[in-house]
Amino acid sequence: MSLISIGNASNLLVNCPVQWKCKSFTVFRGSVRPEWKIRRESVVKAALMEVGRSGMDFGESGWKEYQEDFERRFRIPHLTDSFPELSPIPSTFCLKRRRPIIDDYFDCCPSAEQWNGYVNNDDRVLLKVIKYSSPTSAGAECVDGNCSWIEQWVHRAGPREKIYFRPGEVNAAIVTCGGLCPGLNDVIRQIVITLEMYGVKRITGLRFGYRGFSKDVPEIPLSRAVVQNIHLEGGSLLGVSRGGPNTKDIVDSMQERGVNMLFVLGGNGTHAGANAIHEECRKRRMKAVVVGVPKTIDNDILLMDKTFGFDTAVEEAQRAINSAYIEANSAYHGIGIVKLMGRSSGYIAMHASLASGQVDVCLIPEVSFNLHGPNGVLRHLRHLLETKRSAVVCVAEGAGQNLVEKTNATDASGNIVYGDIGVHIQQEIKKYFKNIGMLADVKYIDPTYMIRACRANASDGILCTVLGQNAVHGAFAGYSGITVGICNTHYVYFPIPEVISHSRQVDPNSRMWHRCLTSTGQPDFF
Numbered sequence: 197m198s199l200i201s202i203g204n205a206s207n208l209l210v211n212c213p214v215q216w217k218c219k220s221f222t223v224f225r226g227s228v229r230p231e232w233k234i235r236r237e238s239v240v241k242a243a244l245m246e247v248g249r250s251g252m253d254f255g256e257s258g259w260k261e262y263q264e265d266f267e268r269r270f271r272i273p274h275l276t277d278s279f280p281e282l283s284p285i286p287s288t289f290c291l292k293r294r295r296p297i298i299d300d301y302f303d304c305c306p307s308a309e310q311w312n313g314y315v316n317n318d319d320r321v322l323l324k325v326i327k328y329s330s331p332t333s334a335g336a337e338c339v340d341g342n343c344s345w346i347e348q349w350v351h352r353a354g355p356r357e358k359i360y361f362r363p364g365e366v367n368a369a370i371v372t373c374g375g376l377c378p379g380l381n382d383v384i385r386q387i388v389i390t391l392e393m394y395g396v397k398r399i400t401g402l403r404f405g406y407r408g409f410s411k412d413v414p415e416i417p418l419s420r421a422v423v424q425n426i427h428l429e430g431g432s433l434l435g436v437s438r439g440g441p442n443t444k445d446i447v448d449s450m451q452e453r454g455v456n457m458l459f460v461l462g463g464n465g466t467h468a469g470a471n472a473i474h475e476e477c478r479k480r481r482m483k484a485v486v487v488g489v490p491k492t493i494d495n496d497i498l499l500m501d502k503t504f505g506f507d508t509a510v511e512e513a514q515r516a517i518n519s520a521y522i523e524a525n526s527a528y529h530g531i532g533i534v535k536l537m538g539r540s541s542g543y544i545a546m547h548a549s550l551a552s553g554q555v556d557v558c559l560i561p562e563v564s565f566n567l568h569g570p571n572g573v574l575r576h577l578r579h580l581l582e583t584k585r586s587a588v589v590c591v592a593e594g595a596g597q598n599l600v601e602k603t604n605a606t607d608a609s610g611n612i613v614y615g616d617i618g619v620h621i622q623q624e625i626k627k628y629f630k631n632i633g634m635l636a637d638v639k640y641i642d643p644t645y646m647i648r649a650c651r652a653n654a655s656d657g658i659l660c661t662v663l664g665q666n667a668v669h670g671a672f673a674g675y676s677g678i679t680v681g682i683c684n685t686h687y688v689y690f691p692i693p694e695v696i697s698h699s700r701q702v703d704p705n706s707r708m709w710h711r712c713l714t715s716t717g718q719p720d721f722f
């Protein structure tokens with residue numbers, strides 16, 4: 197094996213015994229995992245294991261094998277995998293209708309020749325659009341030293357000409373899990389509206405996440421009339437929760453209720469659940485599909501341009517940053533601190549800092565920092581007060597967790613509950629300036645839940661609309677165990693495991709983080 201470089205080419209160099217066979221490449225089956233960064237030896241080991249697992253030998257034509265492996269991994273599961281005998285029927289989704297929708301009408305839709313509105317099953321979208329010329333190019337992801345161009349195609353989302361469910365037999369259910377996120381109601385609304393466009397009559401909302409599958413939680417019948425205005429408010433019409441029943445009980449409940457089309461809105465955890473439900477349905481030979489819609493303001497789902505709610509979160513976060521700036525700038529030696537969400541990914545903090553242009557120090561989970569010492573954050577804040585009289589710090593909730601006391605607590609889903617880095621930084625700043633006898637007026641703003649409870653802004657509203665509609669198109673097309681996403685501005689279907697193998701994180705070597713550093717002017721605090 198000719199592994200000499202992982203992640204960005206500069207991350208790690210391992211001597212290669214057979215020089216001419218050496219290749220420098222990035223293991224980008226999900227890029228470098230955060231836990232790999234702990235120790236160099238473990239990075240090498242984990243990378244070798246990963247390459248080994250993929251069964252690839254990156255020889256001269258390694259890129260071809262990578263490409264084939266990619267195609268295999270990104271194939272999306274279909275009902276016909278288990279039921280090869282199923283034959284599709286012409287779609288009932290048609291925007292050229294001249295009559296109102298009647299149950300199971302099949303006669304009013306023109307064929308594809310008459311209406312170019314259907315997506316072909318073989319249509320694809322390119323996942324990566326940059327051709328790197330060298331592994332040392334900023335952000336390069338290469339499988340060999342030449343950075344050979346690999347075409348990575350993923351399935352295009354949208355309505356198909358042939359569908360695998362008659363609308364009259366569909367019993368659809370929608371569930372929203374995890375934490376709140378702007379846009380949940382927009383997606384619920386679009387799923388319901390699109391299902392009705394296909395002619396579906398039985399649509400149910402399950403309440404409070406996966407807990408809604410329990411017998412004692414009443415469900416909500418959904419229709420266009422019920423969801424018409426729900427997008428005007430934040431939150432979720434259906435409610436959310438963490439934890440809840442196991443996969444077997446969920447699928448038992450689906451069978452009891454006769455649910456054969458399940459739409460699951462949630463983050464990484466929810467999607468792991470959705471994939472398990474899909475597998476269990478397959479095992480039980482149920483003619484049922486499970487389709488996810490990624491929901492996370494943290495923007496921590498792999499491979500997508502962004503997830504819905506993120507834009508809104510960034511926009512709202514700026515209000516808090518602006519307030520912190522005004523407070524700090526109006527005070528004598530003012531320091532404003534804003535804590536934003538981001539359990540393991542600092543996207544909201546990074547983008548809000550970039551957007552506001554008012555942040556002097558942006559701290560994210562992906563980049564370690566010292567508070568104390570000559571290169572620490574506190575010393576830099578002192579410099580800022582001395583030179584520009586005020587400073588604004590924007591910190592993601594998952595940043596600097598090595599500096600705060602561990603809580604050892606987990607939430608109902610098993611996620612670790614973090615210590616409050618915002619409060620910790622506030623206290624440390626106060627202590628530091630008191631000790632050096634310098635006045636500092638510290639104001640701390642934690643807008644996290646205010647941001648999460650907002651209604652979606654216009655850009656997220658559009659994203660939610662497209663994702664919700666595509667979820668329904670995917671389900672009718674017979675795909676299951678998939679999720680919808682936006683990729684290079686086009687809309688696609690991904691197999692769930694590929695987007696949740698780990699959390700998407702800010703790459704400290706990415707151009708975006710470099711832009712953020714350029715904008716704030718902060719040093720590296722080490």
Ligand SMILES: Nc1ncnc2c1ncn2[C@@H]1O[C@H](COP(=O)(O)OP(=O)(O)OP(=O)(O)O)[C@@H](O)[C@H]1O
Pocket residue numbers: 373374375376405406407437438439440462463464465466467468469470472491492493494608609611
């Ligand atoms: N590995 C898993 N397998 C099956 N179900 C899971 C798994 N992880 C989490 N879940 C279930 O998914 C639901 C949501 O999980 P979680 O609370 O982690 O939120 P999430 O979907 O990751 O969203 P958020 O971004 O808000 O954290 C919970 O009901 C939880 O029980």
Ligand SMILES: O=P(O)(O)OC[C@H]1O[C@](O)(CO)[C@@H](O)[C@@H]1O
Pocket residue numbers: 374375376463492493494537538539593607648
């Ligand atoms: O308080 P809750 O509901 O557990 O949610 C907090 C978490 O939810 C998230 O917003 C993700 O949805 C994280 O950023 C945050 O850690």
Ligand SMILES: [Mg+2]
Pocket residue numbers: 374463464465611
């Ligand atoms: Mg989660």
